[in-house]
Amino acid sequence: MLAAYEGMWRELAVAVRKPAAGGTRIEDYASGEALATVRRDVRTMREAGTRANGRLGHEPKVTKMDPGASPPTATVRDCVDLKDWETTREGTPVPLPSGQPMRYRTTAQAEQWDDGRWRVITYTQHGEQTC
Template sequence: MSNFEREAVAKGTDLENYASTEALSKFRSDLAHMKEQRTVIRGELGHDAKVTSLDAVAKLPTATIEDCVDLSKWQTIDTRTNKVLPLPTNQPRRYVATATAEKWPNGWMVTDYVPDGARTC
């Protein structure tokens, strides 16, 4: 397992270059929750993303991307005790997340991101 640790901060990620205000606010909300809970993430988050639809000729080109998110090498650590917190029992280790992206003048931007823990992969 990698010792790479992720803190609950977006500094240095340049996310505003890749995510619209709505998608970025969801991400920042998740980070704020982690910071409030005093947790960090350690390990690797797996992805297997595929474009499932693409409208490249529309006035505003749009793509839908489905990703198989893999949490099997991902750990949430309590920063007060440095102990691993178990995932909720109803949290699958692999689940589908769907992103919507639009081609803006500066490149592709994620406009929405919806994890779906009910859909395993």
């Protein structure tokens, strides 16, 4: 399950470097609301003329599993670390929004589909919650 979550983040990092979701495998890891969130974030960056580079730190943990659900589900809690991540516009660094902590919480819900693979279906950034 964590492989799907980490795959979503890996492909998101590729998308925001361009910024474009095309040419990524994001749909292999995210679906539904999570996929819509990723696409919206990438579109917002493209429209703003910004790109992101570097490495995002993560500390994902599965906090709940329900293998008996139909489909099986899982919840992930993560601490995203922006220390080695930078957003730029035309090569110039863009500061983080005021009040944005360098480390913040995220939560995600995932489902295991009939093909046996997990996909993240919801993803929420809690930028106001430090970790």
